[in-house]
Amino acid sequence: MHQTHHCRTLFISDTHLGTADCQAELLLEFLQSTSCETLYLVGDIIDLWQLKSAIYWPRIMNDIVCELVSKANSGTQVIYIPGNHDELLRDFVGTDFNGIQIKLEDTHLTLKGERLLVLHGDALDDTVRTYRWTEALGSNLYDVALAISRTYNRICKRLGYNYWSFAAYIKYKFKNAVIFIDKFEAAAAHLAHRRGYAGVICGHIHHPNNCQYDSVKYYNTGDWVEHCSALAEDLEGNLRVIDWLQMRQLTASDTPASQKPQRLRAA
Ligand SMILES: [Mn+2]
Numbered sequence: 001m002h003q004t005h006h007c008r009t010l011f012i013s014d015t016h017l018g019t020a021d022c023q024a025e026l027l028l029e030f031l032q033s034t035s036c037e038t039l040y041l042v043g044d045i046i047d048l049w050q051l052k053s054a055i056y057w058p059r060i061m062n063d064i065v066c067e068l069v070s071k072a073n074s075g076t077q078v079i080y081i082p083g084n085h086d087e088l089l090r091d092f093v094g095t096d097f098n099g100i101q102i103k104l105e106d107t108h109l110t111l112k113g114e115r116l117l118v119l120h121g122d123a124l125d126d127t128v129r130t131y132r133w134t135e136a137l138g139s140n141l142y143d144v145a146l147a148i149s150r151t152y153n154r155i156c157k158r159l160g161y162n163y164w165s166f167a168a169y170i171k172y173k174f175k176n177a178v179i180f181i182d183k184f185e186a187a188a189a190h191l192a193h194r195r196g197y198a199g200v201i202c203g204h205i206h207h208p209n210n211c212q213y214d215s216v217k218y219y220n221t222g223d224w225v226e227h228c229s230a231l232a233e234d235l236e237g238n239l240r241v242i243d244w245l246q247m248r249q250l251t252a253s254d255t256p257a258s259q260k261p262q263r264l265r266a267a
Pocket of ligand 1: 043044083084085120122204205
Protein backbone atom coordinates (compact mmCIF):
# COMPACT_ATOMS: atom_id res chain seq x y z
CA MET A 1 0.00 0.00 0.00
CA HIS A 2 1.80 3.12 -1.22
CA GLN A 3 -0.86 5.79 -1.05
CA THR A 4 -1.22 8.07 1.89
CA HIS A 5 -4.65 9.28 2.92
CA HIS A 6 -4.35 12.74 4.42
CA CYS A 7 -6.74 14.21 6.90
CA ARG A 8 -6.78 16.84 9.60
CA THR A 9 -7.63 14.61 12.55
CA LEU A 10 -7.96 10.88 13.07
CA PHE A 11 -9.61 9.17 16.03
CA ILE A 12 -9.20 5.47 16.76
CA SER A 13 -10.10 3.44 19.83
CA ASP A 14 -10.53 -0.07 21.20
CA THR A 15 -7.62 -1.60 19.33
CA HIS A 16 -7.05 -3.99 22.28
CA LEU A 17 -3.36 -4.56 21.57
CA GLY A 18 -2.18 -7.53 23.59
CA THR A 19 -5.14 -9.73 22.63
CA ALA A 20 -5.54 -12.22 19.80
CA ASP A 21 -8.78 -10.42 18.88
CA CYS A 22 -7.00 -7.27 17.72
CA GLN A 23 -6.96 -6.96 13.92
CA ALA A 24 -3.27 -6.06 14.15
CA GLU A 25 -2.24 -6.45 10.51
CA LEU A 26 -5.09 -4.31 9.25
CA LEU A 27 -4.45 -1.74 11.96
CA LEU A 28 -0.76 -1.44 11.09
CA GLU A 29 -1.63 -1.12 7.42
CA PHE A 30 -4.18 1.61 8.26
CA LEU A 31 -1.65 3.57 10.34
CA GLN A 32 0.99 3.30 7.63
CA SER A 33 -1.46 4.40 4.94
CA THR A 34 -2.81 7.48 6.71
CA SER A 35 -1.37 10.73 7.94
CA CYS A 36 -2.92 13.51 9.98
CA GLU A 37 -2.10 16.61 12.01
CA THR A 38 -3.62 15.17 15.17
CA LEU A 39 -4.17 11.53 16.09
CA TYR A 40 -6.45 10.73 19.00
CA LEU A 41 -6.18 7.34 20.68
CA VAL A 42 -9.57 7.16 22.37
CA GLY A 43 -8.94 4.38 24.90
CA ASP A 44 -8.61 0.61 25.22
CA ILE A 45 -5.55 0.85 22.98
CA ILE A 46 -3.38 -1.58 24.97
CA ASP A 47 -5.43 -4.20 26.79
CA LEU A 48 -3.67 -4.23 30.14
CA TRP A 49 -6.50 -6.33 31.70
CA GLN A 50 -5.80 -9.13 29.30
CA LEU A 51 -2.01 -8.79 29.59
CA LYS A 52 -2.30 -9.20 33.36
CA SER A 53 -3.64 -12.74 32.98
CA ALA A 54 -1.53 -13.83 29.99
CA ILE A 55 1.15 -12.09 27.97
CA TYR A 56 0.23 -12.05 24.31
CA TRP A 57 2.56 -9.71 22.47
CA PRO A 58 3.62 -10.84 18.99
CA ARG A 59 6.05 -8.66 17.08
CA ILE A 60 3.34 -6.86 15.16
CA MET A 61 2.13 -5.28 18.43
CA ASN A 62 5.57 -3.66 18.78
CA ASP A 63 5.39 -2.53 15.16
CA ILE A 64 2.08 -0.79 15.89
CA VAL A 65 3.43 0.94 19.01
CA CYS A 66 6.57 1.98 17.05
CA GLU A 67 4.38 3.39 14.29
CA LEU A 68 2.45 5.49 16.84
CA VAL A 69 5.66 6.74 18.47
CA SER A 70 7.19 7.48 15.08
CA LYS A 71 4.12 9.54 14.11
CA ALA A 72 4.41 11.45 17.41
CA ASN A 73 8.06 12.18 16.66
CA SER A 74 7.52 13.31 13.13
CA GLY A 75 5.09 16.15 13.54
CA THR A 76 1.77 14.46 14.39
CA GLN A 77 0.22 15.52 17.65
CA VAL A 78 -0.72 12.22 19.33
CA ILE A 79 -3.15 12.31 22.25
CA TYR A 80 -3.90 9.16 24.25
CA ILE A 81 -7.09 9.11 26.33
CA PRO A 82 -6.96 5.89 28.40
CA GLY A 83 -10.07 3.70 28.59
CA ASN A 84 -11.09 1.06 31.12
CA HIS A 85 -8.83 -1.66 29.70
CA ASP A 86 -5.81 0.65 29.94
CA GLU A 87 -6.97 2.65 32.96
CA LEU A 88 -3.57 2.17 34.66
CA LEU A 89 -2.38 4.87 32.26
CA ARG A 90 -4.82 7.30 33.90
CA ASP A 91 -2.17 7.65 36.62
CA PHE A 92 0.01 9.29 33.97
CA VAL A 93 -2.51 11.92 32.86
CA GLY A 94 -0.71 15.19 32.15
CA THR A 95 2.53 13.48 31.19
CA ASP A 96 4.14 12.74 27.90
CA PHE A 97 5.17 9.26 26.79
CA ASN A 98 7.67 9.39 23.91
CA GLY A 99 5.85 12.38 22.50
CA ILE A 100 2.39 10.89 23.13
CA GLN A 101 0.35 13.12 25.46
CA ILE A 102 -1.83 11.35 28.01
CA LYS A 103 -5.12 13.05 28.90
CA LEU A 104 -8.24 12.03 30.80
CA GLU A 105 -10.45 13.62 28.14
CA ASP A 106 -10.07 16.47 25.68
CA THR A 107 -11.86 19.17 23.73
CA HIS A 108 -11.42 18.94 19.99
CA LEU A 109 -12.10 22.06 17.95
CA THR A 110 -12.98 21.19 14.36
CA LEU A 111 -11.90 23.35 11.46
CA LYS A 112 -15.51 24.55 11.34
CA GLY A 113 -15.26 25.73 14.94
CA GLU A 114 -17.36 23.03 16.59
CA ARG A 115 -16.31 22.12 20.12
CA LEU A 116 -16.41 18.36 20.63
CA LEU A 117 -15.90 16.44 23.86
CA VAL A 118 -13.50 13.51 23.39
CA LEU A 119 -13.65 10.72 25.96
CA HIS A 120 -13.46 6.92 26.00
CA GLY A 121 -16.99 6.39 27.33
CA ASP A 122 -16.69 3.82 30.12
CA ALA A 123 -17.71 6.54 32.58
CA LEU A 124 -21.19 6.34 31.01
CA ASP A 125 -21.67 2.66 31.88
CA ASP A 126 -23.03 3.57 35.30
CA THR A 127 -25.57 5.93 33.79
CA VAL A 128 -26.75 3.33 31.31
CA ARG A 129 -26.72 0.18 33.43
CA THR A 130 -24.85 -1.08 36.42
CA TYR A 131 -23.06 -3.74 34.40
CA ARG A 132 -20.40 -3.52 31.73
CA TRP A 133 -21.66 -3.25 28.18
CA THR A 134 -20.40 -6.68 27.11
CA GLU A 135 -22.55 -8.19 29.86
CA ALA A 136 -25.62 -6.89 28.02
CA LEU A 137 -25.04 -9.86 25.74
CA GLY A 138 -25.32 -12.40 28.53
CA SER A 139 -22.51 -13.81 30.63
CA ASN A 140 -19.46 -14.93 28.70
CA LEU A 141 -21.37 -14.98 25.44
CA TYR A 142 -19.31 -12.12 24.08
CA ASP A 143 -16.09 -14.01 24.80
CA VAL A 144 -17.48 -17.09 23.08
CA ALA A 145 -18.52 -15.01 20.07
CA LEU A 146 -15.01 -13.54 19.86
CA ALA A 147 -13.48 -17.01 20.00
CA ILE A 148 -15.75 -18.15 17.15
CA SER A 149 -14.77 -15.02 15.17
CA ARG A 150 -11.09 -15.80 15.67
CA THR A 151 -11.37 -19.37 14.39
CA TYR A 152 -13.64 -18.39 11.53
CA ASN A 153 -11.30 -15.65 10.39
CA ARG A 154 -8.24 -17.86 10.58
CA ILE A 155 -9.97 -20.08 8.03
CA CYS A 156 -11.13 -17.08 5.94
CA LYS A 157 -7.59 -15.74 5.81
CA ARG A 158 -6.28 -19.07 4.55
CA LEU A 159 -8.95 -19.08 1.85
CA GLY A 160 -8.29 -15.47 0.96
CA TYR A 161 -11.70 -14.19 2.13
CA ASN A 162 -12.23 -10.88 3.87
CA TYR A 163 -12.47 -10.39 7.59
CA TRP A 164 -15.98 -10.80 9.05
CA SER A 165 -16.89 -10.53 12.70
CA PHE A 166 -19.29 -13.07 14.17
CA ALA A 167 -19.16 -11.12 17.44
CA ALA A 168 -20.44 -7.97 15.72
CA TYR A 169 -23.09 -9.98 13.87
CA ILE A 170 -24.45 -11.68 16.96
CA LYS A 171 -24.42 -8.44 18.95
CA TYR A 172 -27.02 -6.86 16.70
CA LYS A 173 -29.25 -9.93 17.07
CA PHE A 174 -29.60 -9.37 20.79
CA LYS A 175 -32.28 -6.94 21.83
CA ASN A 176 -30.52 -6.13 25.11
CA ALA A 177 -27.32 -5.23 23.32
CA VAL A 178 -29.17 -3.00 20.87
CA ILE A 179 -31.08 -1.29 23.68
CA PHE A 180 -27.79 -0.80 25.53
CA ILE A 181 -26.17 0.84 22.49
CA ASP A 182 -29.13 3.24 22.12
CA LYS A 183 -29.01 4.18 25.79
CA PHE A 184 -25.25 4.64 25.72
CA GLU A 185 -25.43 6.95 22.70
CA ALA A 186 -28.20 9.03 24.25
CA ALA A 187 -26.27 9.28 27.56
CA ALA A 188 -23.11 10.42 25.75
CA ALA A 189 -25.00 13.04 23.77
CA HIS A 190 -26.78 14.23 26.92
CA LEU A 191 -23.47 14.61 28.75
CA ALA A 192 -22.00 16.67 25.91
CA HIS A 193 -25.12 18.86 25.81
CA ARG A 194 -25.03 19.44 29.57
CA ARG A 195 -21.41 20.51 29.35
CA GLY A 196 -22.08 22.92 26.50
CA TYR A 197 -20.41 20.96 23.69
CA ALA A 198 -21.66 20.74 20.12
CA GLY A 199 -20.99 17.01 20.14
CA VAL A 200 -19.20 14.03 21.60
CA ILE A 201 -16.59 11.62 20.28
CA CYS A 202 -16.17 8.34 22.11
CA GLY A 203 -15.41 4.64 21.69
CA HIS A 204 -15.89 1.82 24.22
CA ILE A 205 -18.98 0.02 22.85
CA HIS A 206 -17.38 -1.24 19.60
CA HIS A 207 -20.13 0.33 17.53
CA PRO A 208 -18.95 2.91 14.98
CA ASN A 209 -21.58 5.58 14.43
CA ASN A 210 -22.22 9.14 13.37
CA CYS A 211 -25.62 10.54 14.23
CA GLN A 212 -27.50 13.46 15.68
CA TYR A 213 -29.22 13.51 19.07
CA ASP A 214 -31.38 16.64 19.06
CA SER A 215 -28.89 19.49 18.81
CA VAL A 216 -25.87 17.35 19.68
CA LYS A 217 -23.66 15.31 17.36
CA TYR A 218 -22.65 11.82 18.41
CA TYR A 219 -19.62 10.09 16.95
CA ASN A 220 -18.23 6.70 17.84
CA THR A 221 -14.84 5.62 16.52
CA GLY A 222 -15.76 1.92 16.63
CA ASP A 223 -12.96 -0.57 17.20
CA TRP A 224 -10.33 -2.91 15.73
CA VAL A 225 -11.82 -6.13 17.09
CA GLU A 226 -15.25 -6.40 15.52
CA HIS A 227 -14.75 -3.63 12.98
CA CYS A 228 -11.77 -1.89 11.44
CA SER A 229 -13.06 1.63 11.84
CA ALA A 230 -11.92 5.14 12.62
CA LEU A 231 -13.36 8.63 12.74
CA ALA A 232 -11.72 11.11 10.42
CA GLU A 233 -11.94 14.87 10.09
CA ASP A 234 -11.08 15.83 6.52
CA LEU A 235 -9.23 18.97 5.43
CA GLU A 236 -12.55 20.87 5.20
CA GLY A 237 -13.51 20.02 8.78
CA ASN A 238 -16.11 17.33 7.99
CA LEU A 239 -16.21 14.31 10.27
CA ARG A 240 -17.07 10.84 9.06
CA VAL A 241 -16.69 7.28 10.17
CA ILE A 242 -14.42 5.31 7.88
CA ASP A 243 -14.31 1.58 7.37
CA TRP A 244 -10.77 0.50 6.57
CA LEU A 245 -11.88 -2.80 5.02
CA GLN A 246 -13.86 -0.88 2.40
CA MET A 247 -11.34 1.91 2.01
CA ARG A 248 -8.36 -0.36 1.39
CA GLN A 249 -10.28 -2.08 -1.39
CA LEU A 250 -11.00 1.27 -3.03
CA THR A 251 -7.32 2.17 -2.67
CA ALA A 252 -6.21 -1.14 -4.17
CA SER A 253 -8.48 -0.70 -7.20
CA ASP A 254 -7.09 2.78 -8.00
CA THR A 255 -4.77 3.12 -10.94
CA PRO A 256 -1.04 3.24 -10.11
CA ALA A 257 -0.87 6.70 -11.76
CA SER A 258 -2.51 8.22 -8.71
CA GLN A 259 0.37 7.58 -6.34
CA LYS A 260 0.39 11.13 -5.04
CA PRO A 261 -1.12 11.65 -1.59
CA GLN A 262 -4.89 11.47 -1.65
CA ARG A 263 -7.51 13.26 0.30
CA LEU A 264 -9.51 11.11 2.60
CA ARG A 265 -12.70 9.80 1.06
CA ALA A 266 -15.87 8.51 2.54
CA ALA A 267 -16.10 4.75 2.68
MN1 LIG B 1 -13.72 0.29 26.92
